Every structure is written in structure tokens, then in C-alpha cells.
Amino acid sequence: MPHLSRRHLMIGAGAVPLAAPLAGLLSSPAAAQTGSGQQVPGLYRYKVGAIEVTAVNDGVRTFPLPDGFVRNASRDQVNAALEAAFQPKDVMSIQFNPLLINNGGKLTLIDTGNGPQPGNATVGKLRANLAWAGVKPADIQTVVISHFHGDHINGLRAEDGGLAFPNAEIMVPEAEWAFWMDEGEESRAPDALKANFQNVKRVFKDIDSKVARFAWDKEVVPGLTAVDAAGHTPGHTAFVLASGEGKLFIQSDVTNTPILFAPNPDWQVQFDMDGAKAAQTRKRIYDMLAAERLQLTGYHYPFPATGFIRKSGDGYEAVPAVWRPVL
Amino acid sequence: MPHLSRRHLMIGAGAVPLAAPLAGLLSSPAAAQTGSGQQVPGLYRYKVGAIEVTAVNDGVRTFPLPDGFVRNASRDQVNAALEAAFQPKDVMSIQFNPLLINNGGKLTLIDTGNGPQPGNATVGKLRANLAWAGVKPADIQTVVISHFHGDHINGLRAEDGGLAFPNAEIMVPEAEWAFWMDEGEESRAPDALKANFQNVKRVFKDIDSKVARFAWDKEVVPGLTAVDAAGHTPGHTAFVLASGEGKLFIQSDVTNTPILFAPNPDWQVQFDMDGAKAAQTRKRIYDMLAAERLQLTGYHYPFPATGFIRKSGDGYEAVPAVWRPVL
Numbered sequence: 001m002p003h004l005s006r007r008h009l010m011i012g013a014g015a016v017p018l019a020a021p022l023a024g025l026l027s028s029p030a031a032a033q034t035g036s037g038q039q040v041p042g043l044y045r046y047k048v049g050a051i052e053v054t055a056v057n058d059g060v061r062t063f064p065l066p067d068g069f070v071r072n073a074s075r076d077q078v079n080a081a082l083e084a085a086f087q088p089k090d091v092m093s094i095q096f097n098p099l100l101i102n103n104g105g106k107l108t109l110i111d112t113g114n115g116p117q118p119g120n121a122t123v124g125k126l127r128a129n130l131a132w133a134g135v136k137p138a139d140i141q142t143v144v145i146s147h148f149h150g151d152h153i154n155g156l157r158a159e160d161g162g163l164a165f166p167n168a169e170i171m172v173p174e175a176e177w178a179f180w181m182d183e184g185e186e187s188r189a190p191d192a193l194k195a196n197f198q199n200v201k202r203v204f205k206d207i208d209s210k211v212a213r214f215a216w217d218k219e220v221v222p223g224l225t226a227v228d229a230a231g232h233t234p235g236h237t238a239f240v241l242a243s244g245e246g247k248l249f250i251q252s253d254v255t256n257t258p259i260l261f262a263p264n265p266d267w268q269v270q271f272d273m274d275g276a277k278a279a280q281t282r283k284r285i286y287d288m289l290a291a292e293r294l295q296l297t298g299y300h301y302p303f304p305a306t307g308f309i310r311k312s313g314d315g316y317e318a319v320p321a322v323w324r325p326v327l
Numbered sequence: 328m329p330h331l332s333r334r335h336l337m338i339g340a341g342a343v344p345l346a347a348p349l350a351g352l353l354s355s356p357a358a359a360q361t362g363s364g365q366q367v368p369g370l371y372r373y374k375v376g377a378i379e380v381t382a383v384n385d386g387v388r389t390f391p392l393p394d395g396f397v398r399n400a401s402r403d404q405v406n407a408a409l410e411a412a413f414q415p416k417d418v419m420s421i422q423f424n425p426l427l428i429n430n431g432g433k434l435t436l437i438d439t440g441n442g443p444q445p446g447n448a449t450v451g452k453l454r455a456n457l458a459w460a461g462v463k464p465a466d467i468q469t470v471v472i473s474h475f476h477g478d479h480i481n482g483l484r485a486e487d488g489g490l491a492f493p494n495a496e497i498m499v500p501e502a503e504w505a506f507w508m509d510e511g512e513e514s515r516a517p518d519a520l521k522a523n524f525q526n527v528k529r530v531f532k533d534i535d536s537k538v539a540r541f542a543w544d545k546e547v548v549p550g551l552t553a554v555d556a557a558g559h560t561p562g563h564t565a566f567v568l569a570s571g572e573g574k575l576f577i578q579s580d581v582t583n584t585p586i587l588f589a590p591n592p593d594w595q596v597q598f599d600m601d602g603a604k605a606a607q608t609r610k611r612i613y614d615m616l617a618a619e620r621l622q623l624t625g626y627h628y629p630f631p632a633t634g635f636i637r638k639s640g641d642g643y644e645a646v647p648a649v650w651r652p653v654l
Contacts, residue, residue: 035379035429036461039654040370045363052362060652086620086635086646095652102362122653134363259649293413303650308413319413320647322586323630325387325422326449327366 041132042097042125044304045327049243051103051223052327055297055304056130058096058113058155059123065090070260071268071275078260085259094257096151097305098126099250099297100135101224101241107135108142108221109165110239110250111299112155126155127164140165142221145172146252146299147236148180148200149271156203163207171220174213176235193273229254229285231278232271238285248306249296254285256300258307258318262286265315286316295321368459369424369452371631372654376570378430378550379654382624382631383457385423385440385482386450392417397587398595398602405587412586421584423478424632425453426577426624427462428551428568434462435469435548437566437577438626439482439491453482454491467492469548472499473579473626474563475507475527476598483530490534498547501540503562520600556581556612558605559598565612575633576623581612583627585634585645589613592642613643622648 042057069092070078079089087093101108117124127137137158143165146152158164179185180200189197204211214220216228216237229238232253239250255261256269265282268275289296289309297306298318307320369384396419397405406416414420428435444451454464464485470492473479485491506512507527516524531538541547543555543564556565559580566577582588583596592609595602616623616636624633625645634647 035432036372036381037379037654039372039652040460041367042650042652043367045366052364054363057652062653085649086622087649093649095650105362125652133367295413303652322412322414322420323369323422325366325369325384325452325630326389327364 041129042303043129043133044306044323046306046321046324047246047327048223048241048248049246051101051241051243051246053102053241053248053297054100054133055306056098056100056126056133057303057305058098058126058129058151059121060093060095061123062091062093065092066270069270070264071270071272073264073267077264081260081263084263087259092257094300095302095305096123097297097299097301097303098155100130100133101221103221103223103243106142106221107140108144108224109140109168110144111146111152111252112143112164114151115154115157115164116159123151124155137165138167140168143168143170144220144224144239145170145176146238146250147173147176147233149196149233149253150199152252152299153200153203163210168210170207170211171214172211173226173235173237174215175230176233176237177211177213179234229281231274231276231281233273236278236281247294249285249289249294251285251296251298253299254282255298258298258301262309262318263312263315287311290316368456369630370456370460371633371650373633373648373651374573374654375568375575376550376573378428378568378570378573380568380575380624381427381429381460382633383425383427383453383460384630384632385425385453385456385478386448387420387422388450389418389420392419393597396597397591398597398599400591400594404591408587408590411590414586419584421627422629422632423450424624424626424628424630425482427457427460428548430548430550430570433469433548434467435471435551436467436492436495437471438473438479438579439470441478442481442484442491443486450478451482464492465494467495470495470497471547471551471566472497472503473565473577474500474560475503476523476560476580477526479579479626480527480530490537495537497534497538498541499538500553500562500564501542502557503560503564504538504540506561556608558601558603558608560600563605563608574621576612576616576621578612578623578625580626581609582625585625585628589636589645590639590642614638617643 044055046053082089096113098113099110113126114123155164180197186197214226216226219225223241223243225240227238227240229236229252238252238254241248241250261267265286266279268279272278286309290311295306295308307318309316309318371382373380409416423440425440426437440453441450482491507524513524541553543553546552550568550570552567554565554567556563556579565579565581568575568577588594592613593606595606599605613636617638622633622635634645636643636645
């Protein structure tokens with residue numbers, strides 16, 4: 001594009017002053033000889049009004065497509081959706097993307113990833129990626145939890161069982177807390193769900209004083225409002241982040257991967273505890289996102305996990321946001 | 328997604344051993360207090376068979392939509408395409424994405440970005456981003472050029488006028504060299520093009536001994552074959568990178584931003600020197616990419632600049648590749 005005049009080119013956003021580059025940082029000199037063999041850190045920043053948010057990838061799980069991964073779709077139907085998105089058949093790849101919110105220097109983290117893992121794991125990268133972003137665990141003032149599945153809460157604990165974010169107040173949806181802490185619900189739960197009850201108890205054991213509960217439609221921290229998105233779990237919560245003209249819908253698990261569930265909103269992933277209600281919530285929220293052309297971020301969206309929703313056929317299309325090299 | 332058994336989860340790709348994270352690397356401790364104010368380095372790695380490629384962003388230019396930016400579409404039509412992609416109206420944002428190829432330790436760079444810039448520029452980031460990737464300019468053994476527009480060749484020169492990649496052989500399309508070095512072509516060129524001729528002379532002055540010319544359909548470096556993509560310029564060249572089962576189509580400027588030109592392949596960007604031929608080339612190549620479901624990378628695609636093409640309506644849709652947190 002050689003013919004643009006200077007006049008056309010001067011309104012670009014401001015400079016991007018990088019810190020002094022360090023050779024060998026992302027790949028050792030030895031590795032550079034044969035290929036670095038590793039991906040760059042999963043970090044991406046964008047602005048919501050005056051607020052800076054950072055998608056912080058916790059990793060990816062890749063596994064053979066289990067029977068019943070989508071309760072109400074056949075393997076052939078799931079494979080057709082994968083193929084339409086240029087993905088390999090019979091394989092699922094699920095990503096995990098906590099969100100860091102920097103509002104005037106106050107750091108809030110939404111969801112905490114899969115937590116401590118064995119050395120060869122492909123998940124549990126949240127704290128390493130936060131460190132790349134210059135954020136220490138002790139800097140996080142608030143951790144907001146969307147719901148109590150392990151891939152969202154297990155990162156609250158460090159390797160030694162202590163709190164991974166030692167200075168953070170932990171804020172959880174009151175409906176979610178009420179369900180998982182209810183002995184009656186636990187006793188009535190099917191076996192497959194009992195491990196989840198036990199995991200919730202493990203994670204929240206002895207830290208009641210650090211945990212605050214919030215209601216839907218209330219501001220959790222400045223700019224961040226909790227939204228009823230029940231269905232996936234009884235207290236499953238989405239959020240709206242707003243600042244000035246900026247607005248971001250933080251969908252949590254309204255869908256799992258959009259590759260399957262945006263075009264097929266009636267499909268129920270096996271993790272949807274009330275599948276019919278989850279589908280109803282999905283369509284209600286995606287209709288709103290499409291009508292308002294509102295930017296969203298999804299915890300299980302492919303990194304950098306942000307985009308827009310438009311109606312397409314009987315469902316929706318998730319349009320990835322354009323990467324901005326300048327914040 | 329709490330119910331997956333270990334059995335399902337063990338086939339993920341290998342570990343991602345990160346170097347020791349450095350707090351404050353991407354944002355100073357002071358900046359972290361109010362927001363980092365800067366994007367992360369524009370780097371993304373993926374494999375093509377045994378070859379590791381890295382998209383290395385050179386930055387973005389953002390400017391008011393000029394009249395005639397698309398020769399044969401109205402402002403309203405261009406704005407409609409921008410709006411369909413959830414982009415602001417009346418603004419163009421063009422990115423620049425050179426590609427680094429690491430084939431068994433031999434480093435080849437395709438195109439060189441906008442070159443040295445004033446301090447506040449939003450382009451010219453190639454060498455800084457290469458440094459983040461652990462690659463020094465002296466490590467590059469070969470620079471392959473797709474065509475002679477300034478945003479592809481200006482990065483061959485450093486601030487002092489010397490060679491930016493001092494040890495690299497520079498390989499250029501012979502048809503491109505023949506056109507721009509032809510005194511007759513220059514004398515017949517319209518005024519708007521004369522600056523481009525002068526820039527080509529500036530960049531290639533006194534370095535004949537470093538420059539080799541390659542023909543279409545020939546292997547330029549191992550695994551990389553030049554493809555006739557003339558139209559955008561007389562010698563405009565695309566490439567196929569192949570290794571084992573892996574294959575990547577490197578489209579160079581077959582389209583400028585896919586936001587406008589994938590859905591509207593007959594539109595001619597003002598930089599297409601032979602607009603009709605460029606459109607013909609675009610449709611021929613995109614028909615092939617769609618039919619073969621072949622992954623592509625585009626120099627002006629939004630970072631990480633890789634995806635797939637499918638037919639859609641009277642044109643095409645560019646489907647971004649899914650980011651892979653594990654290489």
C-alpha cells in the first residue's frame with residue numbers, strides 16, 4: 001500500500017513503547033537453531049472505555065471426542081460442525097481464558113483456570129502468563145468467580161494448598177454458593193456430580209472470611225455487573241463490564257466452544273447441568289448480543305477469546321474481533 | 328467442563344516449558360498501577376509439517392477512509408463491508424505481517440515491513456518483535472521479497488541506511504525486478520508511480536551482489552515454492568510452503584484486508600497496479616484455496632494473519648484459524 005499520503009497516515013493511535021527486547025526470551029538460542037518448539041505467552045489486551053482488560057490464557061485440553069459430549073447431537077453432526085470450522089474431526093480442543101481487569105490500577109481477575117498441574121500439563125498456565133504480563137499473584141485485589149466448575153475455581157489454590165492470590169477478596173455468585181453448599185443438594189446429586197460437590201468443598205474450605213457473595217444485577221466491583229445466566233449451573237453468572245462508551249459482555253460458559261454451540265444453540269454440552277435452561281439462556285443472551293452488536297468474551301472461546309455475535313441460519317455466528325497491534 | 332475423565336485428557340500435545348517469567352517485562356510496575364497502556368508483542372507460532380513459522384507483526388496503519396481507496400466501490404459499499412465485520416465506518420486499519428520460517432534452524436524471512444520509522448510510529452515493529460522472539464537480525468539467512476511496494480521492502484534497510492539483515496541473501500521475483508529496474512517502464516509511469524520506482528532504487532542501490540532473482544514455480548528455499556500472483560504488481564508473488572503433510576499458502580497481497588476483499592473479490596484496492604488482473608488472480612487463487620481447504624496467511628490479514636477460505640455468496644469468507652496455545 002505505497003500510495004497513502006502522510007495526511008492519511010497520521011491519525012493512527014499512539015506509539016507502542018516496548019521495553020528493551022530480550023533476545024532468547026521466548027526461545028533459547030539453542031532452541032532457535034531447530035525451532036523454538038513453544039508458543040508465545042497467551043496474552044491479549046484491549047480497552048473497554050477507560051478500563052484495560054487482558055485475556056490471559058490458562059491453556060487448552062485436547063482429547064478424543066467423547067460419545068455424548070453433546071447430549072443431543074450425533075457424532076456425525078458434531079464432526080460436521082468441526083469440519084465447517086476447519087477443525088479436525090473426532091477431536092475436541094477446549095481452551096480456558098480467565099480475564100484480568102485493570103480499572104485505574106485495581107486488578108480484578110474473573111475465574112482462575114485449572115490450577116496446579118503436573119509438569120507436562122497443557123493447562124494451568126494462568127499464573128505463568130500473568131507473570132509475563134507483569135502481574136504478581138499478590139497484586140490481584142479481587143477474584144470474581146462465574147460458577148463452581150473446577151476449570152474456573154481450581155486456580156484459587158496454589159500447589160501447597162494455600163491461596164494462589166493471597167491478597168484477593170474472592171467474590172462468588174450467591175445462587176451458586178447456595179446450591180453447592182447445600183447438604184440436601186449434595187445428597188440428592190447423581191454420582192457424577194458428587195465429585196464436583198467435594199471439589200467445591202476442597203477449594204473453599206476454611207476461607208469463608210475471604211469469600212463474599214454477590215447477587216445478580218448488582219455491581220460486583222466498579223464497572224462490573226453480574227448477570228443471571230443460570231442453566232449451565234444453578235448459579236452460573238455472566239457479567240457486563242462498562243466504562244464510558246465502552247461495554248463488554250463477559251459470557252462465562254453461556255456456550256462452551258463457539259465452534260459447536262454458536263451455530264447450534266440448542267445443542268447441550270455434557271457440562272450443562274440443566275440443558276434445556278442453558279439452551280434457553282444461550283438464545284436469550286445471543287439474541288441480545290446480536291441485536292446490540294455488543295462485543296463479548298467467552299471463557300472457552302479460542303484465545304484471544306473475544307468477538308461479536310450475528311444471527312446466521314437457525315443459530316449464530318461468532319465473529320472473532322480484529323487483533324489490535326496498538327492498544 | 329468438570330466431567331472429563333483422565334483418559335480423555337491425556338492425549339493433549341506436549342508441555343509448553345516457558346522461560347522463567349519476568350515480572351514487569353510487558354508492563355513496568357508503575358504502568359501496572361494504571362493499566363499497561365501497551366499491547367503485547369505481535370508474535371504467533373504454528374507448524375507446517377516439520378517447519379515452524381512465526382507471524383511477526385510490523386504494526387498497523389489506521390487512517391480515514393480515503394475516497395477511491397477501493398476504485399470500483401462506493402464509500403457506502405465499503406462502509407457496509409466494514410460494518411458487517413464489526414469495524415468502525417469511514418476508517419481503514421491495515422496491518423503488516425512478515426513471516427519467519429524456521430526450517431531445521433535455517434531462518435527465512437518473507438517481506439520486511441515498513442522499515443525505520445519515527446519514534447511515535449505504529450509500524451516498523453518487525454525487528455523489535457523478532458527480538459522478542461529471540462531472533463537477531465544477523466540470524467536471518469535469507470530474506471524473500473514478494474513484491475516491491477515500500478511496506479514489503481523498506482525494512483531491508485536499517486536506520487543508518489545499511490542492511491537491516493546483514494547476513495541475509497535477498498531473493499526477489501525476477502519479473503518484479505525486471506519491471507521496476509526498467510528505465511522505459513519508469514519513464515512511462517504516471518507521476519503517482521514514480522516515487523515507487525525511486526524507492527525501489529533507494530532500497531536496492533549498491534547491493535546487487537546480495538540479491539538473487541527467482542522464477543515462479545521454482546523452489547526459493549527448501550520447502551518454499553514461488554507462485555505467479557501477478558496483477559497487484561507485475562511480478563507480485565505468492566508462495567506455497569510444504570513439509571510432509573503440512574502445507575501453507577502464503578498469499579502476500581492477493582487481497583489487502585480480507586474484511587473488504589474476501590467478500591468482494593472484484594473490488595480493486597487502489598494499490599492494485601492492474602486491477603482487473605489482480606481481481607482475476609484473487610478469484611483463481613481463492614477458488615483453489617476454498618476447494619483444497621488450504622490454510623493461508625495474508626500479509627495484510629489481521630494478526631495472527633492466518634486462516635481458511637470458504638465460498639460465501641458471490642465471494643468468499645476468510646475464517647481465522649483457531650489460536651493454538653500449544654505449538
